[in-house]
Amino acid sequence: MTPAELRNLAGNLAQTEGATSVITTHISQVLLTPNYVYKIPKAIQLPYLDFRSLEQRRNYCHQEIKLNRRFTEGVYLDVVPISKLDEQIVMGKGAGTLIDYAIKMKRLPEERLMSNMLENGEVQGEHMVAIADQLVGFHRSAGKVVEPPDLQGMQEDFADLRSAHTVVAELIGPAAARTLEEWVIGGQQLLVKHEKRIQERHQQQFYIEVHGDLHAANIFLLDRPVLFDCIAFNDPFRQADQLNELAFFCMDLDHFGRSDLGDIFLQHYLQQLPCIATEEDQILFLYYKLYRANIRLKVNALKWQQTTDTEEQKTRSEAVVSYYALMQRYCEALGIP
Template sequence: MNQEQITRMVREKAVPYPTQTIRLVETHISWVLLADRDVYKIKKPLRFSFLDFSTLEKREHYCGLEVILNRRLAPGMYRGVLPLKEQEGTIRIGEGEGTLVDYAVWMKRMDEGRQMDVLLEAGGVGQAEVRDLADILADFHSRARKVREAETWEELYAEFEDISTVSEWLGHRFGKETGHLVTEINAWVRTFLKGISGRIEERKAAGFVVEGHGDLHSRNIFLLNPPVIFDCIEFNEAFRTLDVLSEVGFLCMDLERFGRADLADAFMERYQERTRCIRDATDRQLFLFYKLYRANVRLKVHALQLQKGLVSGASRQVELKMVSEYLRLFRGYFEEGKGFV
């Protein structure tokens, strides 16, 4: 599939059920068609170091895997996989005559007004909602596949240290001290992770490393009754294999980005009550590190968009705002944790 074909499908409303409108949302790896009652997600034919959608067979495989994995937390949302077929130059989603050209993940369209990030912006999230999320995730993690062999402290550091790819740009945009800060934090993280490497291994043996969601932030949550957590990472098993503290640390970091440390605390109080995932002071330090790590990743992603000139106009201003927010968290978590070593 290519952009021209997708644009034509949107124009022709080439979906299996009648719809008044179709809106196209594009990510760097997918095209998402939002019809009145359904959503169709088509994977782009891409290959990166962390993802391979380069062949029809692989896209079929990952469409199926996406449905299976997301039904763990969003069983009523993920309907299945549908073929895309071409006949006489027209491509449509759904069964029927024609030549198979691709696949789409078929989902129920949810109420976007109930998306958690939207509600956070409007001040519409309270402690009851985050405690419900903590219960859901505690149950999910207790059932999830335990992984005894996972990334080492060296591999975790290598992922963290990759923030260096944007340190020069950050220095130009936010001042030289910011570029120096990245170097300082990287050095601290290496010392910290090496020092607690034994505990990282112990947590694997204790069952705290699981095949989880992998992308747990507020935009991937609908606060319905019950809440629906969707869009887990299907394309790379390593990305969804993680310590539960990394998983919930992502959500807590996101809540703190919205200025809701109170909600992050309420969430963790309930999650800790249910799981006892923090056993000692070292585990508390590790939880702070994972929030730092998640801020690092989001900072890098948004900075790269700007560094590579991939956004302009209003979108550029949005990206700059996001970089500033994640940089604030990145610096704050380091200031809180640097006394550990």
């Protein structure tokens, strides 16, 4: 969908549903109305997804609804066709030409988004207990991953940190950029050292179908936590050691300066569903925190390069600095130079 078509659709939605705003992510265009959210996959191809055909985008929309309904009810509503009729772009099949599809979701109150509540100091230990309870229930019933862990693939994913070299050099300094290479080497060596335990954990069925993108900006804290926007576009991204899932969420809380909340969450989860049995498991948990901070640093570095908006550049640069510091903290704890 072109920018002009998106504006046309937003204008028509505003007439029928009320004021409509547009948000663009790296794989979707999102329309926000007072009561609903419409998420439209972009017609793009990336190394980990292919949405170029109308059929591929339709299938993805249905897959996203199916996967996210595992966590919540009444939020992911339907797949809605988008049509073009007499130069007008409208939601619904109508009499026009079908040009795209959207995922229709119920809009939830922004003030209850966990990331916003963390910024306002409103998240409490009871929220962590509720999230842990919900995640335990999901993980207990999750499908087991048959394919064994791909150590080389894990090393290559971590080594992609090198792609942030130029941005880190500019925002933090040349010495910091050189340190990235030391972290890549140290991370690879750590995986090799603990490969046997990684494979054992797979054999012990700790590798399951997880949410895959569990962080505070993907959780609404209502009477019952609403976990949303799981990884739906790439199955391997959603197949991991459950420690990896827990580490992502705890890393995010570390980033917000609320490690105390992460401790409450982890303790309550492990009381019900133990998955840390050895000292090596503790090391792997910390490694997964490092890996997830690595990803967040890279994502923000890329977005800093791509944006021309001064305010967003400032936000992204601060995030790069913050995630670099978090990686440094984890590397020191792991004994990586």
